[in-house]
């Protein structure tokens with residue numbers, strides 16, 4: 001499954017956004033409102049704050065729709081920690097740690113380090129959350 005990726009960059013950081021897996025948790029908007037403003041076009045302004053602040057905010061993104069590269073290095077995560085799986089209240093199953101999702105034939109459809117999996121059954125991008133749980137009033 002090829003996901004559309006939109007890139008925003010300056011000399012310090014490149015930010016990637018995958019709208020198809022965004023679950024609209026708004027951690028980015030809350031963490032760095034001058035960088036992530038859905039009312040503006042483009043909605044990401046990487047010049048509005050330091051790369052360090054932007055990276056800290058992106059680290060809060062539960063779906064991993066946002067990611068970054070700084071100074072040519074891919075974001076590093078601590079792989080010695082166990083994979084954490086948690087339930088978001090009235091929302092998806094959050095996975096924080098290396099994972100691989102395979103289809104019924106054993107083909108890899110996604111590898112990553114963070115993801116949000118649909119728990120409400122309403123996503124148009126199963127098995128991933130697409131934010132539909134909010135509009136259908138999922139409780140759980």
Ligand code: FES
Pocket residue numbers: 023091092093117118119120121122123128129130131132133134
């Ligand atoms: S849990 Fe988010 S779309 Fe189902």
